[in-house]
Amino acid sequence: MAALPPGLLGTLDPTSDRAVFRQIADQLREAIAKGRFAEGAKLPSEAELTDHFGVSRMTVRNALSILQSEGLASAEHGRGVFVRPRPPVRRLASDRFAQRHRDQGKSGFTVEAEAVGSRPEVDSLVVREERSTPEMSARLGSARKVLARRRRYLLDGKPVETATSYLPLDIARGTPIAEPNPGPGGIYARLEELGHRLDHFEEEVRARMPAPDEVKTLRLAPGVPVIHVVRTAFDTDGRAVEVCDTVMAADAYVLAYRLPAT
C-alpha cells in the first residue's frame, strides 16, 4: 500500500480538545472544500488513513462516517469512499400547475424530463380504495373512504420522488381517475372535465431524514434528507378535490415559489 502524497492532508494536533476522529473529518472536509478531492474522486482508503494519522481503524471509520452523515461522501463496498457528486437537480417552477401545462397530452413530469434530456419513468403504480386517515379527512373535508393513487418517479433510472394522490370517492369512483392510466393531462385534466374547475393549490413543505423504507424506495445515500410536500387542490367552489403526498430526494430538487407582496 502506497503512502499518501505529502501535503494532501495535514497532521493531528495532540494538544487539541477536539476528538481525533473529528480532526480527521475536519481535514478531509477541508480538503474536499479546497478541491483537493474532486466530485466523484476517491478518498484515501481506511488503511491509508490509519497509516497516515497513526490511529486505529475504528477512529478512521468514525471520521469517514461523519462525512457521510453530512452528505459529503459515500462509501461503496469493495471500492472505496468517494466524494459525493451532486446529482442534476429537478427544478419545480412556481407555475408548474398552470393551465397550459395541463393542455398538453403528456404529464408534467414527462414533458419536463424530456425537455432537459432525461429519460423519465413512472412505476409502482397502485390505484385502490382505502379508508381515510383522520388527517386526510381533515384535509379533504371528511370522506370515509378515498381513492389512493401511488406511484414512483425516476429520472434516468434513478428514483427521485414518490407520490400518493388521495381523492374523495364521490368524485373519483367510476371515472378515468380510478384507472391506472387516467389519460392525457393526468388527473387534473380529468377533474376539470368532471366539472371541478381548479382554482388553486396549497402546498406544505417540510424536510426531515428519511425512514428506512424511504431510503430503500428512493435509493437514498446516507446524509440525504427528504423534502415532504403535501399539496391540496381546490376547485372554484372552494372544495378540496385532491391531496397529494409527495416525498422527494432532497439532493435532486429545488422548489421555486412566487409570493405576492400585496
Add this chain to the structure above:
Amino acid sequence: MAALPPGLLGTLDPTSDRAVFRQIADQLREAIAKGRFAEGAKLPSEAELTDHFGVSRMTVRNALSILQSEGLASAEHGRGVFVRPRPPVRRLASDRFAQRHRDQGKSGFTVEAEAVGSRPEVDSLVVREERSTPEMSARLGSARKVLARRRRYLLDGKPVETATSYLPLDIARGTPIAEPNPGPGGIYARLEELGHRLDHFEEEVRARMPAPDEVKTLRLAPGVPVIHVVRTAFDTDGRAVEVCDTVMAADAYVLAYRLPAT
C-alpha cells in the same frame, strides 16, 4: 444494573442476513413507533442493551447511532439516550409578505411569535458592506458591492433560523436600511418609503444536511436537516431589490405556499 423488562424488546434472529446492529436498531425503532417509549423517554442504556442482546458495546452504539442519524433519538452525555421530542413548529404562511403585515410596527417574526405565546429574540446582528459573490450579482443584477444584514432568530431561547439579506448599495447606502435597527416594519417598509414598491417575491427551497458551523449556530441535534431558502424581492419595475438567504432548522418549520391553477 437491572435487566430490561421482558417483552419490551424482542430477540435477535441469528439466521438473518441483516446485521446485528441493524436488527437492534429495527427493534428500538419499532418500539418507539408503537409508543413503548414515549417522546422524551429514556431508551435502555448501552449496558442494558449489551446485556439484553448479548453483544458488544460497539454493536449497540452502532445501533443507537442509526436512530440518531434518523432523527429519532438523541444522546445526552452522562444521562442517556432519549426519544427525540418534536419541537413546536413555526408555520410560514403563504401570505407572510402581504402588505398588511408590513403596516404594523413590529417585525413579522416578533408578531408571529407573540401570537403563539413564544418569546422571540434576534441576535448576531451584523450590518456591513461586502463584495458581491457571482451568484449574488446574478440575482441582484450585478452590483460590485452589497449591503449584508446578518441575523439569527430564536424562539424561547432556541435558535431556529439564520438569515442574511443582501441589498444593492445604490439602494441601501446611507438609508435606515444600513442601520442595525431599520425601524418599524423592517427593511421592506423602508424600501417602499424609498420608492421601491414591492411587487412580488421568488423563493427557492432546498433541503440538505447542515455544515458543522450551521450545527453550531442553530444548535442542531444529529439527524436534523436544514431548509435553505433563497428569496428575491422584486419591485414594480421588475428590479431585484433584495436577496435573503435563510437557513432554517428543519424540525422547527413548515412552509406553506399557494399556487395558482391558471
Add this chain to the structure above:
DNA sequence: TAGTGGTCTAGACCACAGT
C-alpha cells in the same frame, strides 16, 4: 488474488450527570 469497506469483539480510559 489483493484491496476495499462491513461487521463484530473485548477490552481500556475519559468526561459528564446526578445522588
Add this chain to the structure above:
DNA sequence: CTGTGGTCTAGACCACTAA
C-alpha cells in the same frame, strides 16, 4: 460515588470489486 455516554485500541472474519 455510580451510571451514563464519548473516545480509542488491536485485533478478527466477512463480502464485495476489480484486475
